[in-house]
Amino acid sequence: MVIDSNFYMSLAIAEAWKYQGLTYPNPAVGCSVVSENGELLAVQAHKKAGSPHAEVQALKSAYYQLTKDEYILQKENSADIHNYLIKNHNNIFQNCSIYTTLEPCTSIGKTPACANLINKLKIKKIYIGSNDRYQNDFNNDARFGILKQECDELLEPFNLWQKDKFVFFKWAQRLDGSTDGVVSTIKSRKNVHAMRNLCDLLVIGGGTVRADRPTLDARLVDGKAPDILIYSRQKEFDKTIPLFNVKSRKVIISDNLSHIDGYKNIMIEGSKKMMELTKEITNFYLCYLHFADKFDVINAKKEDIISWMKQLPKRI
Amino acid sequence: MVIDSNFYMSLAIAEAWKYQGLTYPNPAVGCSVVSENGELLAVQAHKKAGSPHAEVQALKSAYYQLTKDEYILQKENSADIHNYLIKNHNNIFQNCSIYTTLEPCTSIGKTPACANLINKLKIKKIYIGSNDRYQNDFNNDARFGILKQECDELLEPFNLWQKDKFVFFKWAQRLDGSTDGVVSTIKSRKNVHAMRNLCDLLVIGGGTVRADRPTLDARLVDGKAPDILIYSRQKEFDKTIPLFNVKSRKVIISDNLSHIDGYKNIMIEGSKKMMELTKEITNFYLCYLHFADKFDVINAKKEDIISWMKQLPKRI
Numbered sequence: 001m002v003i004d005s006n007f008y009m010s011l012a013i014a015e016a017w018k019y020q021g022l023t024y025p026n027p028a029v030g031c032s033v034v035s036e037n038g039e040l041l042a043v044q045a046h047k048k049a050g051s052p053h054a055e056v057q058a059l060k061s062a063y064y065q066l067t068k069d070e071y072i073l074q075k076e077n078s079a080d081i082h083n084y085l086i087k088n089h090n091n092i093f094q095n096c097s098i099y100t101t102l103e104p105c106t107s108i109g110k111t112p113a114c115a116n117l118i119n120k121l122k123i124k125k126i127y128i129g130s131n132d133r134y135q136n137d138f139n140n141d142a143r144f145g146i147l148k149q150e151c152d153e154l155l156e157p158f159n160l161w162q163k164d165k166f167v168f169f170k171w172a173q174r175l176d177g178s179t180d181g182v183v184s185t186i187k188s189r190k191n192v193h194a195m196r197n198l199c200d201l202l203v204i205g206g207g208t209v210r211a212d213r214p215t216l217d218a219r220l221v222d223g224k225a226p227d228i229l230i231y232s233r234q235k236e237f238d239k240t241i242p243l244f245n246v247k248s249r250k251v252i253i254s255d256n257l258s259h260i261d262g263y264k265n266i267m268i269e270g271s272k273k274m275m276e277l278t279k280e281i282t283n284f285y286l287c288y289l290h291f292a293d294k295f296d297v298i299n300a301k302k303e304d305i306i307s308w309m310k311q312l313p314k315r316i
Numbered sequence: 317m318v319i320d321s322n323f324y325m326s327l328a329i330a331e332a333w334k335y336q337g338l339t340y341p342n343p344a345v346g347c348s349v350v351s352e353n354g355e356l357l358a359v360q361a362h363k364k365a366g367s368p369h370a371e372v373q374a375l376k377s378a379y380y381q382l383t384k385d386e387y388i389l390q391k392e393n394s395a396d397i398h399n400y401l402i403k404n405h406n407n408i409f410q411n412c413s414i415y416t417t418l419e420p421c422t423s424i425g426k427t428p429a430c431a432n433l434i435n436k437l438k439i440k441k442i443y444i445g446s447n448d449r450y451q452n453d454f455n456n457d458a459r460f461g462i463l464k465q466e467c468d469e470l471l472e473p474f475n476l477w478q479k480d481k482f483v484f485f486k487w488a489q490r491l492d493g494s495t496d497g498v499v500s501t502i503k504s505r506k507n508v509h510a511m512r513n514l515c516d517l518l519v520i521g522g523g524t525v526r527a528d529r530p531t532l533d534a535r536l537v538d539g540k541a542p543d544i545l546i547y548s549r550q551k552e553f554d555k556t557i558p559l560f561n562v563k564s565r566k567v568i569i570s571d572n573l574s575h576i577d578g579y580k581n582i583m584i585e586g587s588k589k590m591m592e593l594t595k596e597i598t599n600f601y602l603c604y605l606h607f608a609d610k611f612d613v614i615n616a617k618k619e620d621i622i623s624w625m626k627q628l629p630k631r632i
Binding site for chain 2: 001003011015035037038039040041042043044065173174175177178287289
């Protein structure tokens with residue numbers, strides 16, 4: 001294995017993928033910090049909108065790693081971390097390198113600008129993956145395009161919801177492709193509930209609603225329940241099915257998928273049949289792959305989906 | 317992500333898995349080296365029997381990383397690397413840490429003892445994953461049991477062929493569980509050929525032989541072809557099928573699986589039907605999982621196999 005800038009960037013990318021979809025409406029971003037001596041000090045990611053950006057999380061961890069100053073650990077708000085680091089950095093970062101999957105932000109939004117923090121801390125080198133939107137003049141020595149393709153892939157959901165809407169099919173399966181019975185573990189279900197908490201609409205097939213009588217909320221993460229579009233030609237449903245009795249939720253029953261218009265972050269759950277029926281509106285596929293006692297969230301590519309589609313006549 | 321001894325050990329484990337099966341009859345072993353300043357200097361693995369052990373590969377890379385002395389890069393033989401490092405280390409390793417998935421060897425075999433090299437280089441700290449066989453007195457400061465379970469898993473094939481025989485089912489599929497048509501890419505086929513080169517017997521079903529007319533050799537890696545057991549009740553085969561015309565190969569046609577006795581490293585290739593028919597003799601499952609343009613070799617656990625088995629009545 002070669003230990004180079006691609007290696008440190010790939011750690012940042014892998015960390016960011018763990019929070020893909022969960023950073024809505026922000027992009028998934030990861031960041032590694034390497035010390036003057038080449039020590040890997042931190043690998044962190046942006047975890048949710050409003051919380052510190054990946055660079056801030058990573059610089060917080062790196063600062064603690066270098067100083068063991070426990071005060072920093074109490075700072076959770078982005079502005080507080082910014083201020084604390086700017087006040088106390090004592091030039092410890094001046095020969096550090098930072099690897100960030102996306103060019104650091106320069107504007108002050110819900111959180112202060114990362115580019116400003118990086119400049120103030122006098123970080124020596126910045127390695128950047130994606131910079132589609134603009135190219136900054138950094139005071140620091142900056143290198144662009146590190147693992148650009150993989151960093152760009154990470155941004156795909158963000159680009160979709162920026163442009164119009166993110167419509168992703170959530171596919172859960174075992175390693176053998178089977179989906180019968182209970183596929184998910186408590187850990188993967190928690191991840192799905194965290195995704196639902198951020199979605200404004202969940203699309204599900206009428207057959208599944210009748211068979212499983214689901215609630216389709218985000219209770220495992222104490223989150224809010226999305227609106228539901230039950231895709232069904234048959235409009236009659238037993239209204240004691242729990243999903244109908246979740247507060248502040250709209251339930252649409254229709255065989256017209258244009259009801260997704262006006263929503264931004266849309267999850268479709270279902271089987272291969274549902275995948276086939278919704279392929280025209282779907283623009284992203286996330287596969288929850290279960291094997292042994294683990295699960296991986298895989299960004300299933302168009303090619304895989306085409307393969308699934310090919311299998312359909314044989315499998316159903 | 318926490319950057320601690322588990323992190324550096326996990327890099328060594330992941331690197332070792334890339335060569336699982338290919339180190340036969342040696343165990344798969346990985347090794348990371350971290351400098352006095354905490355810089356990750358090397359992550360390497362043992363690649364094949366007779367070639368340098370993981371620790372030697374890693375120390376060679378680490379030495380080059382620290383010194384940029386290009387002479388070391390010309391040394392490929394284990395004894396040569398040992399000698400060169402012992403002569404030229406100049407105490408550069410004395411505050412380094414080494415993370416090795418298996419306790420370093422203490423006996424001189426095809427290659428000099430790693431424990432001796434580590435002592436001579438005055439490496440400060442040794443972090444060890446597995447040490448099932450014996451526990452050494454290291455002059456160096458040693459910590460045992462780092463990610464022990466994962467390091468032990470890595471040794472499972474080695475333990476099996478040490479005890480009696482390693483009988484693994486090689487399963488190739490796409491992410492959707494489908495196996496029809498051409499599943500493998502040139503990269504995954506090369507890996508399979510490298511495995512065949514080390515196997516002494518390959519077990520395959522009669523139906524596959526008749527349908528695919530395979531050669532079943534290791535030509536993609538210029539390797540030797542294993543003996544073949546065609547598992548078939550029907551003994552008549554068209555002898556122009558290429559596998560019958562590979563030099564220095566024995567072909568057995570039988571419906572008696574006890575023909576595997578006397579062989580040590582046995583690969584079974586085939587479909588779900590073949591997996592079912594050979595489950596009594598199989599003691600390891602390797603899944604070549606293809607998705608997008610990538611493939612991963614996954615150590616499919618018993619639970620996955622049970623899941624496959626459950627699927628059988630429905631799927632065939």
